Amino acid sequence: MDFAFDARTEELRAKLLAFMDEYVYPAEAVAEEQRAELASPWDTPAVVEELKAEARRQGLWNLFLPDSEYGAGLTNLQYAPLAEITGRSPQLAPTALNCAAPDTGNMEVLTQFGDDAQKKQWLEPLLAGEIRSAFAMTEPEVASSDATNITTLIERAPEGTDEYVITGRKWYISGAMNPDCQIFIVMGKTDPGGSDIRRQQSMVLVPRDTPGVTVKRAMRVFGYEDHYHGGHAEVIFDHARVPVSNLIGEEGGGFAIAQARLGPGRIHHCMRLIGMAERAIELMCRRAVAREAFGKALAQQGVVHNWIADARVTVEQLRLLVLKTAWLMDTVGNRGAHTEIQAIKIATPRAVVDIIDRAIQLHGAGGVSQDFPLAELYAGARTLMIADGPDEVHQRSLARRELKRYV
Structure with missing residues (x-):
């Protein structure tokens, strides 16, 4: 392993360090002042959008994605020192670069497993920073550290329509309080009685405005509501229906x-x-x-x-x-x-x-x-x-x- 950063990493490090000094650190206090004036605490301060525009102008955008078709095409080793720099201001810098969780993981899922229609509808606006997303796996009623425990059901509509019916309760769903969060990737069981406990689960795309989807409340973390990341919500899926075409990958591939x-x-x-x-x-x-x-x-x-x-x-x-x-x-x-x-x-x-x-x-x-x-x-x-x-x-x-x- 070579401990020296390559030329591209050094170039991006220099640009990012300057971006942090000139834009991000000064914006921390500004964002707090602007947040106090917002109609909703979950709205995005104007300075955050300004940071995003400047980062994109400078080419500091989607650095996390190794696929050059969608992102910067960096290796993990190239991205590591850049992600470290953003960690110095974790509330603002990752979002400014469109490198904030949970959107990063969701974009990776859509890049690797989404079909062309799913990429067009959801991946492209996420890559552009136009919308936000959430990943709904954790549940309050089970030990979700063992993902095979999840109880949310993703069932075929009983009347034979080409739809899934989703029923379950999730919590600590990061990003879900943000009004720009338009899509959930939901993990649930399509085959709860299957013999292979790691093939019972599937993932489906559920638009936030789907009837039966209720963002019930914001969950606090040590008293913080984590506004910049869009909060961590409790979300109810009460017989929410989506087309079968919203399945990501194949049935049983969720785990x-x-x-x-x-x-x-x-x-x-x-x-x-x-x-x-x-x-x-x-x-x-x-x-x-x-x-x-x-x-x-x-x-x-x-x-x-x-x-x-x-x-x-x-x-x-x-x-x-x-x-x-x-x-x-x-x-x-x-x-x-x-x-x-x-x-x-x-x-x-x-x-x-x-x-x-x-x-x-x-x-x-x-x-x-x-x-x-x-x-x-x-x-x-x-x-x-x-x-x-x-x-x-x-x-x-x-x-x-x-x-x-x-x-």
Whole structure:
């Protein structure tokens, strides 16, 4: 593995770093001011649309998609340092570049598994940043970390029409509160009694305005409603009907599609988490040199030295593991990189949570306030110990793979 970034990555890094300094960081305070004036808290501040227009003008658009027909055509290894940079402002930067979850995963699904009509109707406006989307898998009544548990039904209409009838309750459906969210990718069971529990599920496209679809309420995350990502909603599907042509792929293919979707999503989250850690370290250092306690600067306190040094060592270790994982995904595929994908999913959120926690501690009351981004960074990082499969599920799978070599 070559540790040097190639010429294209270096060029995009330079452009993106300048874009962050000139546009994104100044827009953070502006977005908060504009949000206070919006008719609905779920509407998008005008400055976000301005950021999107500027990013597109500069060619910083759809960087996450390796398929050059639809995106920038970057490898995972090329995209990794760019995603890290966007993680320094996770509320604004990924959206500005049209690289925000859950749209990224949904676009990947449509790129890989959608038919021509589905791509025309839904993928093209998503690629253009004209609409948003949501991925509806998690359910409140079952342990959704085991995707075979889901209970939402996708049944053929009983009267023989060429339709599916969808019935179920989902929650923490990211992006669903955003008024621009026009399409759900819904995972449910088309064959609940099937002998193969991994062939019972399918995925269908369900437009938001479909009768029987109700976005019931916004779910909070540590008290945050996560407005910039469109919130996390509870959604009810009460005999919602869609054409059979809205099926993605084949009946029984939902579990496999979900696994294909979550692999890149996990590494994207870890890339951005490293950027979040870097922002926390920067804030920690600035605070340490600017504040005094007990007669000397915080930067002269031994415990602060330990926090900063440990944070730097941890970030460098994590970055190398994430880059190795990206390189393996590019060279041997997601399946060949399975161990490393699980390793970064376990290691990165918990380490970044600890770094942000130290930064909060150093800021005192300011650290938990709205005047610094640290509390919101903490909430986002801590959530990623659950999202895309809780740590314990990945630990179980990884341990079983290790033990298999000795049995």
